[in-house]
Amino acid sequence: MIEIKGATMDFRRERGGSNSLKEFLLNLVKGKLHYDRFRAVDGVTAEIKKGEVVGIIGRNGAGKSTLLKMIAGVLTPTAGKIRLHGNIAPMLELGAGFDHDLTARENIYLNGAILGYSRKFLDDRIENIIDFAELRDFIDQPVRTFSSGMMMRLAFSIATQVDPEILIVDEILSVGDSHFRQKSEGRMREMMSGGTTVLMVSHVLGQIRSLCDRVIWLDHGRVVMDGDAKTVCDAYEGLIDFDNAPRFEIGRHMDDIQRVAMYGDNWLPPDGSYKIKTGPMGLVSGNLRCPFADLSGEETVSISLEGNEGNPSTVIAVNEEHISFEVKGKPDTVLTVYIRSNFYRVVDGDERRLSVVLEDTDGN
Incomplete structure (x- = not known):
C-alpha cells in the first residue's frame, strides 16, 4: 500500500536567472541573488492499495515525475507525508542507477545492490534478466555504447525480474520498439496478476487505458481528477482537444448570442456575469475545478460556477440548465476564455457531448 497525505514539493529558482556561471558568481558575491518559490506538487492526497495499477497523467510540467520521485524516496516532500x-x-x-563505464552484466549487480538485493539473489536471476532484455550478445559491453532502447530494456528487465512489491515506471516504456513494448506490457500484466502495485506515468493514453485500473490526473501539481481509467482519460482527452481549439477573447462586444456545438468565435465584454445554457443535464461527475470555463490573462479573474442550489460547485447537478460564471477585469483588459463544451454528460448511462449557448445575465 502507498499512503500519500498532503504531499507538497517546493523548489527554489533564481529570479530573472543568470546567463552564465560568471554572472551567477558576481550576483552571489554582490548579494543580488533573489529566489522565487516554485511549487511542483501541491497537496496531493491519495491512497493506493496493494495490487492496484495506477496511471498518472497530465501535461508537461504537471508534477508527475516529481511525485514519483517523492514516492520513490529520491525527493523528500517539503510538506505532507508519504x-x-x-x-x-x-x-x-533512462540510465538512472547505471555506471556507463561498466558493462551491462556489472550494471545488473550494481542496480540490484541499489535496490537492496544480495549477490546470490542476483546470481539466481541474472540469466533471466539477460534473456528478457534480449542483450546476450552485448552483455559484456560498456553501457555507454548502448542505444536508449537497449538501456530501457536492461533497466526494465532488472526492475521486473527481481519481483518488487511496488513498481514505479516513469515514461520509460515509450522508448524502444513496438516488439519490446508489447513484451514489457505482458510482463507487467504478469506482475499485476501476482499482486504487484504499479504506478506509471505515460503520455500514451492507449497504454494507460490498457494497463491501468485507476488514473490520477495532475495539473500544476494538483489532483484534477482521480477515478477509473476510462472516465479520467476521456476527460483528459477532452482537455487536449480543447487546447487545440479556437479561443474566445474578452475585450470586444458580443453582438449576437451564438450557439456553440463544439467551439466557435464569440466576443464577451471584459466585465460582467454570464450564463452557459446547457439544457437539461445528467450528472457530470469528477473533481474538476472548472468543468466548463477556464480564464487566463494578465489580470486577476474570478469565476463562480453554480449548482442547482446556487452554491459554487465542481459537480454540476442533475437537471441544472444554467451554469453561471463571473468575469472581473479592467475595461482594457484582454483575457482569453476557454469554453470546455466537449466535456461529457451522462444521461441514463449514455455519454453525449454538451452543447452550450453563451449569453449575459440580462439576456442581451
Whole structure:
C-alpha cells in the first residue's frame, strides 16, 4: 500500500536567472541573488492499495515525475507525508542507477545492490534478466555504447525480474520498439496478476487505458481528477482537444448570442456575469475545478460556477440548465476564455457531448 497525505514539493529558482556561471558568481558575491518559490506538487492526497495499477497523467510540467520521485524516496516532500508498505523498484529516468563505464552484466549487480538485493539473489536471476532484455550478445559491453532502447530494456528487465512489491515506471516504456513494448506490457500484466502495485506515468493514453485500473490526473501539481481509467482519460482527452481549439477573447462586444456545438468565435465584454445554457443535464461527475470555463490573462479573474442550489460547485447537478460564471477585469483588459463544451454528460448511462449557448445575465 502507498499512503500519500498532503504531499507538497517546493523548489527554489533564481529570479530573472543568470546567463552564465560568471554572472551567477558576481550576483552571489554582490548579494543580488533573489529566489522565487516554485511549487511542483501541491497537496496531493491519495491512497493506493496493494495490487492496484495506477496511471498518472497530465501535461508537461504537471508534477508527475516529481511525485514519483517523492514516492520513490529520491525527493523528500517539503510538506505532507508519504508511507510505503513493501519493497520498491523505481524506473524513473533512462540510465538512472547505471555506471556507463561498466558493462551491462556489472550494471545488473550494481542496480540490484541499489535496490537492496544480495549477490546470490542476483546470481539466481541474472540469466533471466539477460534473456528478457534480449542483450546476450552485448552483455559484456560498456553501457555507454548502448542505444536508449537497449538501456530501457536492461533497466526494465532488472526492475521486473527481481519481483518488487511496488513498481514505479516513469515514461520509460515509450522508448524502444513496438516488439519490446508489447513484451514489457505482458510482463507487467504478469506482475499485476501476482499482486504487484504499479504506478506509471505515460503520455500514451492507449497504454494507460490498457494497463491501468485507476488514473490520477495532475495539473500544476494538483489532483484534477482521480477515478477509473476510462472516465479520467476521456476527460483528459477532452482537455487536449480543447487546447487545440479556437479561443474566445474578452475585450470586444458580443453582438449576437451564438450557439456553440463544439467551439466557435464569440466576443464577451471584459466585465460582467454570464450564463452557459446547457439544457437539461445528467450528472457530470469528477473533481474538476472548472468543468466548463477556464480564464487566463494578465489580470486577476474570478469565476463562480453554480449548482442547482446556487452554491459554487465542481459537480454540476442533475437537471441544472444554467451554469453561471463571473468575469472581473479592467475595461482594457484582454483575457482569453476557454469554453470546455466537449466535456461529457451522462444521461441514463449514455455519454453525449454538451452543447452550450453563451449569453449575459440580462439576456442581451
